[in-house]
Amino acid sequence: MSTEMTSGQRVVMALGHKEPDRVPFFLPASFYPAREMGISIREYFSRPENVVEGQMRFLSRYHHDIISALFYAAIEVEAWGGEIVFYDDGPPNAGAPFIRKPEDILRLEPPRIGDSPCLVKVLRAIEMLKARVGDEVPIVAIAVSPFSAPPMQMGFASYFDLMYERPELFERLMSLNENFCVEWANAQLEAGAATICYFDPVSSPTIVPREIYLKTGFQIARRTISRIKGPTGTHLASGRSLPILDDLAQTGTLIIGTSALEDLAEVKAACRGKLTILGNLNAIEMRRWTPEEAEAAVKDAIAKAGPGGGFILADNHGEIPWQVPEEVLESISQAVQKWGGYPLDWVEGHNGG
Amino acid sequence: MTGYERLSYQLEQALLALDRLVVKQILAESGQAGNIFEFTDRVIVPAMEMMGEGWEQGTIALSQYYMSSRILEETLSALLPSGTSPQRPHQKMAITILNDYHALGKRIVSSALQVNGFRLTDYGRREVDELAEAVKEDGIRVLLVSVLMLPSALLVKQLRRRLDEMACPTKIVVGGAPFRFDGQLWREVGADAMGKTASEAVEIVTELAVESG
Numbered sequence: 001m002s003t004e005m006t007s008g009q010r011v012v013m014a015l016g017h018k019e020p021d022r023v024p025f026f027l028p029a030s031f032y033p034a035r036e037m038g039i040s041i042r043e044y045f046s047r048p049e050n051v052v053e054g055q056m057r058f059l060s061r062y063h064h065d066i067i068s069a070l071f072y073a074a075i076e077v078e079a080w081g082g083e084i085v086f087y088d089d090g091p092p093n094a095g096a097p098f099i100r101k102p103e104d105i106l107r108l109e110p111p112r113i114g115d116s117p118c119l120v121k122v123l124r125a126i127e128m129l130k131a132r133v134g135d136e137v138p139i140v141a142i143a144v145s146p147f148s149a150p151p152m153q154m155g156f157a158s159y160f161d162l163m164y165e166r167p168e169l170f171e172r173l174m175s176l177n178e179n180f181c182v183e184w185a186n187a188q189l190e191a192g193a194a195t196i197c198y199f200d201p202v203s204s205p206t207i208v209p210r211e212i213y214l215k216t217g218f219q220i221a222r223r224t225i226s227r228i229k230g231p232t233g234t235h236l237a238s239g240r241s242l243p244i245l246d247d248l249a250q251t252g253t254l255i256i257g258t259s260a261l262e263d264l265a266e267v268k269a270a271c272r273g274k275l276t277i278l279g280n281l282n283a284i285e286m287r288r289w290t291p292e293e294a295e296a297a298v299k300d301a302i303a304k305a306g307p308g309g310g311f312i313l314a315d316n317h318g319e320i321p322w323q324v325p326e327e328v329l330e331s332i333s334q335a336v337q338k339w340g341g342y343p344l345d346w347v348e349g350h351n352g353g
Numbered sequence: 354m355t356g357y358e359r360l361s362y363q364l365e366q367a368l369l370a371l372d373r374l375v376v377k378q379i380l381a382e383s384g385q386a387g388n389i390f391e392f393t394d395r396v397i398v399p400a401m402e403m404m405g406e407g408w409e410q411g412t413i414a415l416s417q418y419y420m421s422s423r424i425l426e427e428t429l430s431a432l433l434p435s436g437t438s439p440q441r442p443h444q445k446m447a448i449t450i451l452n453d454y455h456a457l458g459k460r461i462v463s464s465a466l467q468v469n470g471f472r473l474t475d476y477g478r479r480e481v482d483e484l485a486e487a488v489k490e491d492g493i494r495v496l497l498v499s500v501l502m503l504p505s506a507l508l509v510k511q512l513r514r515r516l517d518e519m520a521c522p523t524k525i526v527v528g529g530a531p532f533r534f535d536g537q538l539w540r541e542v543g544a545d546a547m548g549k550t551a552s553e554a555v556e557i558v559t560e561l562a563v564e565s566g
């Protein structure tokens with residue numbers, strides 16, 4: 001097939017486990033465009049106009065197929081009243097937890113979206129982006145899962161203690177978080193996002209064992225995703241996925257973000273026809289890739305996961321680090337153009353799918 | 354299986370099952386061992402190593418690793434009246450989180466070291482300059498640095514430079530997610546060693562910090 005498709009058509013076809021004109025690819029740039037704009041990360045996120053301009057510049061430079069509407073994960077915590085710490089050369093982080101002791105959960109109330117200036121900023125950015133790209137380029141918005149937000153809300157160790165030892169308070173926090181997550185996801189869809197990335201690394205077997213996942217993260221995902229009024233993909237933020245891929249498919253999600261720590265061929269075998277794979281370039285190593293290494297990594301990922309569609313090439317975490325040189329992103333982009341065209345006749349057994 | 358191997362296996366299983374009672378029974382047997390470190394080295398260390406390896410390979414989850422280290426720490430401190438816990442002879446050590454706000458890695462590593470008879474100063478979260486000053490002033494010979502964010506990992510380079518400028522011979526041991534995702538990063542930032550798990554931290558420190566004899 002040689003006629004150019006729009007990014008939107010390309011992604012939809014890949015999600016349908018068919019082969020579009022070429023492998024779609026996604027370089028999630030949350031704060032990265034501030035580099036090219038020559039402004040600080042704090043300033044970049046202070047106005048939705050900056051984010052829109054940054055994302056549009058990024059799109060026209062690298063020609064990827066999806067726009068990320070993520071500001072930073074901790075923006076949700078900001079809405080709950082938590083503190084944010086900005087850095088000059090990396091993503092903003094949640095500061096001290098706002099749930100200081102488990103009993104605080106009893107008095108907690110989720111923020112209202114419309115009353116949270118930080119969330120309204122994100123919605124404005126999505127609306128403006130949508131006005132610029134229409135249906136040509138899908139916009140993906142992020143909602144941190146109810147099960148994965150607590151490390152930011154109360155600290156990771158306290159969260160494990162809660163999960164294992166305080167079931168009632170755990171359930172209460174999950175129910176508050178579920179309502180917030182659904183409302184936040186739906187508001188972003190309404191603003192113009194095409195898909196919600198359900199950010200759920202705590203469900204990964206890297207973080208909790210499958211037995212616990214089935215009683216917690218799995219049930220929560222099923223309930224939450226069924227209330228989100230649009231397509232959803234699940235990202236484990238470079239946590240492992242293989243042991244729970246079948247479970248994930250049953251949560252109603254369409255996409256799975258996979259880790260560089262797992263073999264993409266194995267992941268492909270387990271996902272074929274069920275889940276679209278997003279991944280899995282190692283974004284930490286990427287900082288020191290040569291153009292040849294970038295090309296080799298792209299080629300290898302396409303060979304393993306490209307055949308039959310159901311694959312979007314991306315990094316393995318959902319964010320390009322500040323320290324990755326522009327040349328590396330350019331090499332990745334060029335390598336996709338060079339090796340990603342379907343049919344992948346240079347890949348052995350490419351019709352075998 | 355020797356008696357110790359069997360005990361070590363039982364300890365690992367009890368920890369994974371969060372069975373505090375069995376953990377307590379096993380640890381109580383340490384009294385029968387020739388010396389406390391023989392028991393630690395042959396029962397506790399191998400059980401923690403198996404868990405660390407399991408986490409590396411994806412068969413054990415972080416929550417199990419964390420809960421195990423917590424139960425071990427709690428059980429040991431209940432068995433041994435405060436102040437009587439055995440201490441290995443070793444050089445002065447400290448642990449810190451450099452620049453970022455994620456405390457869990459430090460907590461697990463610090464707990465694993467203490468359970469194994471090491472004592473260390475906890476510097477909490479620090480920035481490069483104040484950390485270098487403290488290390489120099491306190492005469493710390495082995496500094497364990499935990500990070501979660503890539504920019505924090507890269508700051509180790511500055512820390513190394515500061516310590517060198519101050520002619521401070523401290524060894525830097527690093528760990529945390531960025532070092533697991535890029536196996537070359539620790540050398541690039543001038544660290545002396547890197548551990549992928551808390552039990553690797555114990556191995557490294559045993560080599561670097563234990564005084565001969």
Ligand code: B12
Nearest residue numbers: 072073091093094151238458499503528529530548550554
């Ligand atoms: C779960 C998770 C989340 C959860 C919870 C995070 C949290 N703690 O607050 C959520 C969804 C909230 C999240 C959000 C974000 N995340 Co996140 N997340 C993860 C994940 C999957 C696990 C992180 C974790 O806490 N692990 C637990 C700790 C204890 O593990 P560890 O550091 O590896 O420590 C072990 C060993 O390394 C060792 N160790 C640790 N320290 C030391 C020290 C020494 C001396 C030694 C020897 C050993 C040692 O012992 C520990 C136990 O074995 C990782 C990816 C991964 N697979 O690891 C990404 C990861 C940490 N996230 C990352 C990022 C960037 C973010 C965000 C900034 C994204 C954004 N733009 O908003 C936010 C920040 C959130 C915040 N706190 O403000 C990056 C960080 C690296 C980078 N690119 O800069 C990672 C590594 C993903 C990646 N591959 O790039 N995340």
